[in-house]
Amino acid sequence: MVIKNAKYLDFSEEKIKEGDIEITDGRISQIGKGLRDENVVDANGLYLMYGMIEPHTFLGIAEDGVGFREFDLDETSSIITPYMLPSYAIHPQDPAIKESLSWGITTACVMPGFANIIAGAGSIIKTYGDSIGELLIKEPACLKVNLTREIMSYHSEDKINTKMYAYALLRRKLEEARNYMKRPEKKRDSSKQDLKLLLKVLKKEIPLLIHVHRREDIERAIMLKEEFRFLLILSGCEEAHLIPELIKKYEIPCILGPLMRAGKDPETKNTTFRTCKILKDYGIKFALSHAQSENPVKILRFLAMLAHKAGLSKWEALKSIASTGYEIFGLSDMGNIEEGKIANIVAFDGDPMDFRAKAVWTMIEGEIVIRGEI
């Protein structure tokens, strides 16, 4: 297949380019002038961008239109629940998934909510397919930890009262996993799914994603990383702009947000879109996320616009919703319109940074799977 007459956004050169895009077996195989194929998509007048990624979401497990009792979001029966795999709960028919797809979001990392200290695995999905087998790209893609005060609001007073205890419980579990790792393989109880998952973290096969708001929790997360030697992704991190040098020193990627937030509490009171520009100036890798704010996932693009409004360059803003998210999760064959990448593309009828621009079609793995925004 060849997409003809395209204007496309090249993130690596930060340019809007013109050319034909050839797609073979779901990947971009060639970009050039005058490419031919029997199967031609005319993109005259359209702006093509790589499909967006929502890196921290509850698509399919906090389903639209069913009410919260039907959610499969938080396993609050216990406070440490590593072995929760979203693929056993994601409902491919969640209307929000299709909606997101139609607005150009092609990929998402779904993970459990904010209730548990160790909440469970993150699962990378594509936003198209009838069954989880079709949706699922990678699981576990990370293990999610919460170290915000929200934990306390999900569990009764006789379970947990302080952040001190949250950290202690996390350390206990990580130490248990370290003990497990030290045992010879034959002596490890293979039925311990929790520990097997944590083992992947300690062996740096998957990152630990730690959701925090405040600067001191960012600092403590980094101290934990130094103590247990895991790969760290920071999530939330609304006060990252207060300690950018430290985050840069340890090269920790951040999944920022939700920055569009009303009803700030003492932990999130310093939330601002200006964080984006500051992190960029320090060379910190970050992606923007709604992270189950009240806003629908589909309007991810508006986060980039608000980041741009708060000083981030247009290209950095777009990368933060359609490129760095892939890098953070090590999805190296996604994230830009260039040869070799998987052909997840969205076509807009105008500059994607213009809020009036609409997604005309979205392509997943070389196939236009939806037309028009829902």
Add this chain to the structure above:
Amino acid sequence: MKAFVGAKIFTGKEWLYNGTLIIDEGKIKKVLRRRRIPKNVEVINVKDRFITPGLVDAHTHLGMVEEGAGKDYADLNESTNPSTPDIRAIDGFYPMDAAIKEARSSGITTVYITPGSSNPIAGIGAVVKLKEGYLKDMVLKEVAGLKLSFGENPKSTYGAKGKKPITRMAIAAIIREAFYKAKTYCNKRRGKEKNTEYETLCLALKKEIPVRAHAHRKDDILTALRIAEEFDLSIIIDHCTEGHLATEEIKGVKNLIGCISGPHMYFPWKVELKHNSFKNPGILSKNGLTVAITSDHPFTPIKYLNLYAALAHKEGMDELDALKSITINPAILLGIDKSVGSLERGKDADFVIWSGHPFDIKTEATQVYIEGKSIVKE
């Protein structure tokens, strides 16, 4: 290099009436008895002022109970389990708390922060320097003491729910049982799997950290000392409210490092506080004990720490002892007297310039230096 000349200086031991304090690169270079100014030094005239070491409060919850944020933002008591040896104060610490700025600009430069007293085995305290910067740089000692709580607080936390401990007997039982188990764990060497709770108790058993016993009533103080003797633990008695009624029993106890007295400006709402008095630190001190006076912030505000010492002086404590009780003595008890607590060559340049005698109620801390840097007054 800077020389502060003309002030009355309390060094941590004595008054120098016209001394010279010289600092260089964040450290104290010299403290001279007379006005003598070396060459190439920036001279700062502080005539009629008083200088003391930066104040140290050896028992606080500063930054753990956020000011103006409501009870959900208090990281004080983990009242879900009576034994939580491995919880750490530093994990509940909020470095941007308004009270920290206030403390700093009132002359307090170093504090010990500790979990609250709901649990017989309550957790780990840390020593924090109140400078601005990263958490890691603020922390002088991340693991500085293991808190044990005796008396009414654990009883009322759990007893009211019908849970153990309902009685003082159970408090002692919980603590002793844990140390017995930890002893076995610590002695085992080969093939040992790490347990974070026992690891902490081992630190106390090896005397790498002291146990910090929250005890008010005389019998609770003696219970704490009895347990310290049984397991050979270094012990500090915190609050020590009836300590002045128990001097005969506690002075000369081998395991006792000292007492942290206070908060005294506090309504005795509990039975065990009946004898709370500003006389307490003076009497303990006269009996040869190392005494520190505490605000127990936020239970009394830390910014008035100098005045709590002043009131202890009013109630009979020797003036120098009272000054030591908020400077060098807490530093000794926290095991940080090599770097803070007094104005001596080589120590951190943490000091306060006061408008008058620090025990005068009208006096203000006009400037506060931490590691040679002047703190902007807020």
